[in-house]
Amino acid sequence: MSALLEQLIEALRVLPGVGPKSAQRMAYHVLERDRDGGRRLAETLAAAVERIGHCARCRDFSETEVCATCASAARDAYLLCAVESPADRLAIEQATGYRGLYFVLQGRLSPLDGIGPRELGLDRLAARLAEGEVQELIIATNPTVEGEATAHYLAQLARQHKVRPSRLAHGVPLGGELEYVDRGTLSHAFGSRSEMP
Amino acid sequence: MSALLEQLIEALRVLPGVGPKSAQRMAYHVLERDRDGGRRLAETLAAAVERIGHCARCRDFSETEVCATCASAARDAYLLCAVESPADRLAIEQATGYRGLYFVLQGRLSPLDGIGPRELGLDRLAARLAEGEVQELIIATNPTVEGEATAHYLAQLARQHKVRPSRLAHGVPLGGELEYVDRGTLSHAFGSRSEMP
Structure with missing residues (x-):
């Protein structure tokens, strides 16, 4: 050949x-x-x-210093959604009608791999929260052990800056059958049941 | 994005x-x-x-005018194997101990798609067979309708130039179970049974 x-x-x-x-x-x-x-x-x-580098504000991929979403006046600057990766950001953007801004961690806390707050740009996130414009930090890290640890860390950070932290709901996926939902999810969904209107 | x-x-x-x-x-x-x-x-x-262009002798992909296989003195020039594609050539090269040369058709006869003998370089193949060095043309086109038609055409061409045409054996794949072998293959294998030594 x-x-x-x-x-x-x-x-x-x-x-x-x-x-x-x-x-x-x-x-x-x-x-x-x-x-x-x-x-x-x-x-x-x-x-x-x-x-293609990273946006100076949200750390997502961008050809320009600040990406189009961060530069847009049409997005609600009081909502900030933290995600692990650009793919997660894109999934949320495509699936929901979310009109706020994003912060892309480009990873999750994982001390054993040497990934700490610094590597995730949390100093920059803290500075952003300190600006006072953001009112709610929507934490959309993955529901894995490391993602949950990251979520707790982010929630603390938010509270320090008087920003309300929130987390995506966990539970049985829509259209899923109870029989095939994994045990952990089912147990969580059962414990977090809500009263029907 | x-x-x-x-x-x-x-x-x-x-x-x-x-x-x-x-x-x-x-x-x-x-x-x-x-x-x-x-x-x-x-x-x-x-x-x-x-x-990457095509070898002037075998029509396989090559960076050079004539590919390394065609230029090699270690290959048997009296054996020529015709295949439909470079991938087929590679599969034969990797699976068998074949030491002859190849001719890559880059397709199969398909008059409805405008693919005739000319498009498959059969004029060049004929010239090669006319040189008198090749003694056997091993026809390894796919066992599809078009591949079989191409095989028949190639066999005729070989006979015209006093070259012996041969065809890969068809039958039950090694390790296959009779129950799961398709009807056509099984019928062919049954008809072409050979005496056990």
């Missing part, structure tokens, strides 16, 4: 979920059927890796 | 089997964790799309 083709197959494996077989399929597909698309991908990827 | 990030997600979709969700995951992964890998992929892809 051509050495360059082998290098291409190897290079494609940086993409998540791409093993040797699918990398080979991708390389052949691009070379056989879509060289223009391949050229476009190469250019866009090079530009993205070079030019 | 950043416009460049959106373009990257869109560009990643030229890869086969990559939908909007996995393209998004790939883009985030590269930007968050592996910018170096992303840069390398961009460069290799650009180089591959530009520089």
